[in-house]
Amino acid sequence: MKPYLWDPWATARTDPDRAAVIADDEEITYGDLVGRADALARGLRARGLPDGATVSTDLPTGPAFFALALAALRHGFGLFPIDRDLLALPLGSSLLTSVATAAHLSARPWEGGPGLPCPVWTDAELTATRADGTDASARPPAAGRLVFATSGTTGLPQAVARARPRRPYQGVAVVERYGAGTGRGPHLMANPTYHLGTLGPALYALQAGSTVVVQRSWSPGAFAELADRYRADSAMLSPDRLTDVVEAGEAPHHRFQVVFHGGAACPPSVKRAAVDLFGPVLHEYYGTSQGVVTEITTAEWLARPGSVGRPLPGIRVEITRDGRPLPAGETGDIGIRPRAADRDPADGDVLKTGDVGHVDDEGYLFVLGRAESPRQIRTARLEHDIRLLPGVTDAAVLDGPGDEPVCFVEHRVGSAFQDPVPAIEATADMLELPCPRVVLAAPGSLPRTPSGKLRRAVLLTLAGSAPHAV
Template sequence: MRPHLWDPWATARTAPGRTAVVADDETCTFAELTGRADALADALRARGVPDGAVLSTDLPTGPRFFALALAALRHGYGLFPLAPELRALPVGPSLLTDTGAVLHVTTGSPAADGPALPCPAVGDDELIAGAAGPAAGPAAAVPPAAGHLVFATSGTTGLPQAVVRTRPARPYKGVAVTARYAAGLDRGPHLMANPTYHLGTLGPALYALQAGSAVVVQRTWSTTAFAELADRYAADSVMLSPDRLTDLVGAGHAPRRRFRVVFHGGAACPPGVKRAAIGLFGPVLHEYYGTSKSVLTEITTPEWLARPGSVGRPLPGIRVEVTRDGRPLPPGEAGEIGIRLRAADRDPSEAPVHATGDVGFLDADGYLFVLGRAGTPEELRAARLEHEVRLLPGVTDAVVVLGGAAPVCFVEHGADPAAPDPVPAVEASARGLGLASPRVVLAAPGSLPRTPSGKIRRAGLVGLSGAGAAAGGGRG
C-alpha cells in the first residue's frame, strides 16, 4: 500500500462528527478540533504574533492542547510544550528564553505561582475571546511554511535543555498515512497512555490524529484502567514506555481486543520485558529510537526476535554512524552514535553530523544497538555493563552510576521469582569490562525515580547508593 497525505482538516470535511480527542470528561470532534485550531491561529495573528514565532504552553494533553498544536503546525508557529513540573523549576524560565518563546498559552487565568516567565502569558479561551476585532494584518495569500515543535530533553543526567527543531520550508501538508502505523479513517483510536510532552510519547499521538484516528488520553495511569479504556474505545494503537510495559507484564493486564500495533521507545527495554510483552500483546510491538530532534530508527517484532536488543535500522533519508575519535568503526565495535538527518530536518547552519550523546554499535546488516550514554572510556564501559545487566533473567532495568571509589549498579529485579540472583553475574560482567567491583543495589521493578517519559532519572539516584534498604536491598 502506497502512503497518501492526510490531515485533520481533510477528516473534518469527510467526517466532521468523528471523535477526535477524548481525555477524561473532555471530548471533541474533528470539526470542533480544527475549528478551534483555526480560531487560535486567527487570534494569534490578531495579537500581532509574527510568522514563525515560538509559543510555549502547559495546557494538559487533551482537546485544547491538540488544537493549539495543530494551529501551530498548519499556521506556521513553533510550539514548545512546557510540562507544569518544568515550569515550576528555576530552570523553567530559561528554557523559554532559550527557545525565544514570545507568548505562553495556558488554561484559565495565567498562574501567578512559580518563577516569572520571560514572556506574556494568556489563557487559551482568553486569547480567542480577545480576537473579536480585525486581525493585525491580512492573511497571507501564500500559505506559510509549516510550524514546528520544540522539545526539552528528559533531564536524566541533570537539568533539562531545550532542543529547537528545524522549521520545515514548505506549507503544512499533514502526514503520509502508512498501513504499518495502524492509523486512519478505517482504524480505531490511538491510546496515549503516557500523556507527556516528550517527542517519543507525543509523536505517535500526533501522527494518529493527523492521519484520521481519534486519540484517547489516559491521564491517570493504572493497568486496569488501561485495559478498560482500550476495550471501551476499541483502540488499534498505543504507545507505551518501558516502565509502562513492565507494569502491564507484571500485572498480566491486556485488553480483550488485540492492538494492531504497540509502539514503545524513549528508554532501553530489557529483552526479558519485551519478550513477555510480545507474549501478552502478540507480535505487534514496534520499537523506535530517536532524539529530541527526530525519530531515527524503527524495528518490528519479527526483526527484533531475530536480533534481540536492537532498536532497528535508520528510517529512509537518515544515516547512522558509529565512530571513536572521529574514526568510523566496523560492525560490532561500540562507539559514539552520530546521525545525518534528512535535509528537510536539518538547519544549514548545523554541523552535518549530530552527536546523540549515546553509544552503541551497528551489526553487519546495519541494525543499531544502543548501550547507553557515555563520554569517557570509563563511561563507555559502564554503558556496556548496563547493557549486559539488562540481558540477565528477571532484570527489568539497570543503571550504573560512576563517581566514587567503585561504581554503583542499580538493578530493578524480582518480577520473576524463579530468576537467579543477578549480583554474581553483575560482578563478573564488571570484571570482564575492566571496571572495579561494583556495589549492587537491588530495587523492585519500577521503583527507581523516573522522568515523565519513563527513563530512570540518574540525578535522582544520588544518595540512594548508601541506602540499600530504601531502594529495595543492597549488596557489594
Template sequence: MRPHLWDPWATARTAPDRTAVVADDETYTFAELTGRADALADALRARGVPDGAVLSTDIPTGPRFFALVLAALRHGYGLFPIAPQLTALPGGPSLLTDANVVLHVTASAGAPAAAGPALPCPVIGDGELLAGAAGAPAVPPADAPPAAGHLVFATSGTTGLPQAVVRTRPARPYKGVAVAARYEAGLDRGPHLMANPTYHLGTLGPALYALQAGSAVVVQRTWSPAAFAELADRYAADSVMLSPDRLTALVTAGRAPRRPFRVVFHGGAACPPGLKRAAIELFGPVLHEYYGTSKSVLTQITTAEWLRKPGSVGRPLPGIRVDVTRDGRSLPPGETGEIGIRLRAADRGPSEAPVHATGDVGFLDADGYLFVIGRAGTPQELRTARLEHDVRLLPGVTDAVVLGADTPSCYVEHGTGAPFPDPVPAIEASARLHGLPAPRVVLAAAGSLPRTPSGKIRRAGLEGPAGAGKQGPG
C-alpha cells in the same frame, strides 16, 4: 493501503462528526478540533504574534492541547509543550528563554498551571486568547503561505535539568502526513490510546500522527494498568505508545486489553530483552520499537525483525544515516563507538552540522541494525555503560542503571511475579571483564526507581535518598 497525504482538516470535511480527541469528559469532533485550531491562529495573528514565533504551553493533554498543536503546525508557529513541574523549578523558565518563546499559553487565565518563578514572556489562557479576539476583524495571513509550524521539545532530564532542543522549522507549508499501513492509523482504524504526557517527541509523535491520519486519540490522564486496559477495550483502540515505565508496569501486572492492539509503539530507553519477550507474549507480535532524539526518530524495528535481532533498535529510517565512530574514525560492524546521525536536510537548518552526535554508544551489525549500549563519555564511563548493558541482559531484569565509574553503584529493577535469580555474581563477573571494581548492587521492584515524565530512570534521583533500595539479593 498506499501511502497518501491526509490531515485533520480533510477528516473534518469528510467526517465532521467523527470523534477526534477524548480525555475524561472532554470530547471534540474533527470539525470542533480544526475549528478551534483555526480560531486560535486567528487570535494569535490578531494579538500580533508574528509568523514563525515560538509559543509554549502547559495545557493538559486533551482536546484543547491538540487544537493548539494543530494551530501551530498549520499556521506557521513553533510550539514548545512543557511540563508544569518544569516551569515550577528554579531553572525551568530558562528553557523558554533558550527556545525564544514569545508567549506562554496555559489552561487557566493569567497564570501557568503550576506555581513557580515568573516566566520570561507574557502568559495567557487559551480561552482568554480566543475571547480577546472575539468580534475583532479577521487578520489575514501573509500573501505567501506560511512555512510549516514546528515543535520544540526538552530532553528527558535523566541526569539533571532538561535542555530545550529547538528543531529546524520546515521550509514547506504543512500538508499533513503520508499515511502508512504499518502505523495502523486512519479513517478505517480505531483510536490511538495515549497513556503518557505529551511533552516529548516520543510520546506525542505517535498520537499526533494518528490524529493527522484520521484516527481518534483517547487520552489516559490518570495512569494505572487496570484503567489502561479498560480504556483500550471501551474505545476499541487499535494503537498505543508505551514509555519504558508504562511497558514495565503492564508486563509486571500482566494487564492487556481483551481486544488486541494492531500495533504497540514503545521506546525512549533501552528495553531489556527479557522484558520485551514478556511484552510480546502479552500483546502479541505487534510491538514496534523506535530509537531517536528530541530532534528526530532515527530507527525503527518490528517484532519480526527484533526476534531475528534481539536487543536491536532497528535500521535507520529512509534519508537518515547512522555512523558509529571512535576518534573520528568510522568503525566496522560489531565494534562499539559513539553513535552519530546524518539527518535529512528537512530536519536540520542551513547552519547546522550535517552530522549530529546523539551522546550514545553502540554498534551496527553486518546487516545495518543498530544496537545501543549506553551513554558516551570517557573510556572509564564507556566501561560502565557496557556493564549496564550486560546487567539488562540478565534473567528477570526489567531495567538497570550503573552510576560512577571509579566506585560503581548498580541499581537493578526486577519483576516480582517469578523467582529472581541472584544477579550479584554475574554482575561482579561482568565488572571484572570490563576492568571495573565490584559494584554496590541495589535491588528494587520493577517501576520503583525514580522516573522522568518520559518514563526513563532518573539517574540524578538515585544519588540521594530517593535511590535507596535493598542492597544485595536478600
C-alpha cells in the same frame, strides 16, 4: 497500501462529527477541533505574533492542547509544550528564553512562582479575540515546528527546537504499519506527557484521522479497559508502563494492530513477555528530541534481541571514536546525519546523540547508553548486559564514591528469583571494571521522568548511601 498525505482538516471535511480527542469527560470532534485550531491562530496573529514565533504551553494533553498543536503546525508557529512544574522552577524561565518564546498559553492565568519572560494568555482569551481582518486561512510560507525539553536524566533539561519545514503544512504520510487512519480504531495515549517519544505517535495518529484517547490516570487495568471500550488499534507505552502491563498480565480482549514503545531501553525479558501478551505487534523506535532515527518490528527484534532497528530512509547512523569511523561490531559514539528536510543548518551535518553503541553487519543499531570516556563505554556495556539477565526489568550503572560502580537493578522477586549479582560481578570483571555494588529494587520503584526514563541525576545522589537490597 501506498502511503498518502492526510491532515485533520481533510478529516473535518469528510467526517466532521468523527471524534478527534477524548480525555476523561472531555471530547471534541474533528470539525470542532480544526475550528478551534484556526481560532487560536487568529488570536495569536491578532495579538501581533509574527510568522515563526514560538509559543509555549502547559495545557494538559487533551482537546485544547491538540488544537493548539495543530494551530502551530498549520499556521506557522513554533510550539513548546512544557510542564507547569518545570516552569515553576527558575530553570523554566531560562528554557523559554533559550528558544525566544514570544508568548505562553495556559488553561488558567499564571499566578505564583517566578515571572515568565513573555506574556501569558489563556486559550479562552485567544479564541475569543476578534481577528480584525486577520485571515487564518492564508497559508504561511512554511509550516510550524515543535520544540521539546529534554528529560534531564543526566543533567539539567534543555530546550531543543526541531528544524522548521520549508514548505506549508501538508499533514502526514499515512503508512499502514503505523495503524492509524480514518478507517482505523483509536490510538490510546497511555503516557500523556510532552516528550516527543510519547506525544509523537498520538499527534501522528490524530493527523492521519484516528481518534486519540488520552489515559490521564495510569493503571494497567484502566489501560486494558479503555482499549476494549474504544476498540483501540494502536497504543504507545514507555518501557516502565510496558513493564507494569507485563507484571499485571492484563491485555485487552481487543487486539492492537501496533503497540509503540521507545524513549528508554527496554530489557529483552520484558519485551518477550509483552510479545507473548500482545502478539507480534510491538514497534520500537529510537531517536532524539529532534526526531525518530530508527525503527524495528517484532519479527526483526526477535531475530536480533536488544537492537533498536535500522535508520529510516534518508537518515544515516555513524559510529565513530575520536572522529574515526568504526566498522560493524565495534562500540563508539552514535552520530546521526538527518534528512535534509529535518536538518537545521546551525546544527551542522552530523548530530551527536551522546549515546554509544554499535551496528551489526546488516546495519541494525544497538544502543548501550550514554558515555564519553573509554571507562564510561565499558560501564555502558555493563548496564546493557545487565538488562539481558533473566528477571531484570531495568538497570542503571553509575560511578559511586571512589569510582566504584553502583548498579541499580530493578528485578522481579518471586519463587523464580535468580540472583543477578554473580553474573553482574563476572561481567564487570570481564570488562576490567572494579567489583560493583549492586542495589536491587522492585520493578517500577526507582525514580523516573514522566516519559519513563530513570532519573540518573537523582540516582547519582543516592549512589553514596544506597545499601545492597532485594
